[in-house]
Amino acid sequence: MKHVIIPIFIPHKGCPFDCIFCNQKKISGQMDEVSESSVRAVIESHLNTISRGSLIEIAFFGGSFTGIDREEQIRYLEIANEYIQNGPVGSIRLSTRPDYIDDDILTYLKKYNVSVIELGVQSLDREVLEKSNRGHSIEDVLTSSKKIKDKGFSLGIQTMIGLPGDSFEKAVDTAKKVVELAPDIVRIYPTLVVKGTYLERLYNTGQYKPLSLEEAVDLCAVLMEIYESNHINVIRVGLQPTDNICDGGDVVAGPFHPAIRQLVESRRALKDIEEIIVKNKLTGKKTLAILADKKDVSVIIGQKKSNIKYLKERYNYEEIKVYTDSNKCECYDVKY
Known part of the structure; x- marks a missing residue:
């Protein structure tokens, strides 16, 4: 309701x-x-x-x-x-x-x-x-x-x-x-x-x-x-x-x-993803694949793709892909 x-x-x-x-x-x-x-x-x-x-x-x-x-x-x-x-x-x-x-x-x-x-x-x-x-x-x-x-x-x-x-x-x-x-x-x-x-x-x-x-x-x-x-x-x-x-x-x-709340939610998502990257030693890869619910895509990407830009610069990824369909992303690195 x-x-x-x-x-x-x-x-x-x-x-x-x-x-x-x-x-x-x-x-x-x-x-x-x-x-x-x-x-x-x-x-x-x-x-x-x-x-x-x-x-x-x-x-x-x-x-x-x-x-x-x-x-x-x-x-x-x-x-x-x-x-x-x-x-x-x-x-x-x-x-x-x-x-x-x-x-x-x-x-x-x-x-x-x-x-x-x-x-x-x-x-x-x-x-x-x-x-x-x-x-x-x-x-x-x-x-x-x-x-x-x-x-x-x-x-x-x-x-x-x-x-x-x-x-x-x-x-x-x-x-x-x-x-x-x-x-x-x-x-x-x-x-x-x-x-x-x-x-x-x-x-x-x-x-x-x-x-x-x-x-x-x-x-x-x-x-x-x-x-x-x-x-x-x-x-x-x-x-x-x-x-x-x-x-x-x-x-x-x-x-x-x-839209400060969206900024905050994006910051939380970024922190969570970074923890997964470090814990699972996902550095040194060319591509990072993230599987997410549709409602979470915007907070993962960040305003003006700020989270994607940060992750690329911080961990030297050439490409970061965010998927919402597990059938298209069977080998994801991060599930959010």
């Missing part, structure tokens, strides 16, 4: 903190305030384009939902819940801060059929949290994550890499700590310098250096391996491109790429 999310962005509502990387109106592309009528309009617009039989979910993103005025939260939830009661929508998800979760909040979220709660954790390193002005502690993350799971919600964890004070080792350590929380889903966002943020000021004064695209891809490949080897679904890598989040838009610096 196809899973379709109807996203409703509520930029910077419910959050009293100014995280140094945050400008939710720029990031979400949602510049106007959200009204009850606009929520209905967004839902109706999406429903008109969704095929029958899809699993539909309404998602409140962009702000700290449970930090919004309680009455306003209820009005949004009541609208979304109407579409569950009337049939076309199956569930509701929302994102919020780790320090804006308690038993009372979870009780009324359950009443309105919220099924997934995503926490904006960003890092589980104290120095990174402090330098980013997150305003919550690691203990808040541990406590709220346990409460969410104990109440029967699906838990999502949103993380960032490349924040001030972060490092490869700290990012890997955060991933390992996230695994211990046993979330159902994870998002990984390489930090971008967005216009109108304090991080932009630090970047312009030379006090902050963002990750390069290569560094971000390498690190995300490692983190995805950690999560997926522990049966945790990574549902997004990188911000969704919008009219604002794009080359020439509001991204001042940082590892932005409209």
Whole structure:
């Protein structure tokens, strides 16, 4: 069954903190305030384009939902819940801060059929949290994550890499700590310098250096391996491109790429293939034959054939062939 999310962005509502990387109106592309009528309009617009039989979910993103005025939260939830009661929508998800979760909040979220709660954790390193002005502690993350799971919600964890004070080792350590929380889903966002943020000021004064695209891809490949080897679904890598989040838009610096997840998957494939080459001593051959599923061909080849070019240069292959039919490739060197 196809899973379709109807996203409703509520930029910077419910959050009293100014995280140094945050400008939710720029990031979400949602510049106007959200009204009850606009929520209905967004839902109706999406429903008109969704095929029958899809699993539909309404998602409140962009702000700290449970930090919004309680009455306003209820009005949004009541609208979304109407579409569950009337049939076309199956569930509701929302994102919020780790320090804006308690038993009372979870009780009324359950009443309105919220099924997934995503926490904006960003890092589980104290120095990174402090330098980013997150305003919550690691203990808040541990406590709220346990409460969410104990109440029967699906838990999502949103993380960032490349924040001030972060490092490869700290990012890997955060991933390992996230695994211990046993979330159902994870998002990984390489930090971008967005216009109108304090991080932009630090970047312009030379006090902050963002990750390069290569560094971000390498690190995300490692983190995805950690999560997926522990049966945790990574549902997004990188911000969704919008009219604002794009080359020439509001991204001042940082590892932005409209298809960064594909780059990460290609890097993982390249690493796997290299390990097979070395383990099976496949160097010194003129031709390398790879047998793969059709869905994996693009990640094996890489964007602009980057993986093929690398393997040829690194191992002196004259030709690399990727097959999808075992009948045409009975003597393959690598099966991926």
